[in-house]
Amino acid sequence: MKIGEVARRTGVAPRLIRYYEQQELLVAPRAANGYRDYGEEHVDRVAHVARLVRAGLSTRLVKALVEMEDAAAQDHPTCPRTVATLLAEALTGIDERISCLTRSRDTIRDFLERTEHAALVSEAAADPAASYSTPSSTSMARARKRSTGSSA
Numbered sequence: 001m002k003i004g005e006v007a008r009r010t011g012v013a014p015r016l017i018r019y020y021e022q023q024e025l026l027v028a029p030r031a032a033n034g035y036r037d038y039g040e041e042h043v044d045r046v047a048h049v050a051r052l053v054r055a056g057l058s059t060r061l062v063k064a065l066v067e068m069e070d071a072a073a074q075d076h077p078t079c080p081r082t083v084a085t086l087l088a089e090a091l092t093g094i095d096e097r098i099s100c101l102t103r104s105r106d107t108i109r110d111f112l113e114r115t116e117h118a119a120l121v122s123e124a125a126a127d128p129a130a131s132y133s134t135p136s137s138t139s140m141a142r143a144r145k146r147s148t149g150s151s152a
Helices: 003-010 014-022 038-055 058-072 081-113 116-124 129-131 135-149
Strands: none
Touching: 003 014, 014 038, 038 058, 058 081, 058 129, 081 116
């Protein structure tokens, strides 16, 4: 498949997919016409790499992680000292970000629960996937309706 199809299926821009390839996070063979020829395994890899990057990991660390995952999948787990050091440093940063995000989440939740918008907290908890997507015009209209008390 072509890069546009991978982009569509993963939600990752073609330009970013090319960047992942430059960073050696992804290797796609070239067809006779010179176009990249992606398979299902590339869709999975792009989605996985994108999740790790969005989680705040550097592409350098992501590369180390996916290489270790690939080695472990082939029953050749390995972790050189340099990679272990990199992972330990990253773990500290991840723990700090989680702590900061947890405090921010708790502050926001506490604030909302003490306002007339407390129902939004329980709605978000009931449908966590909704908090990761862009608000639709329908959900925005529902929010306006709740805030104005209108029934239209």
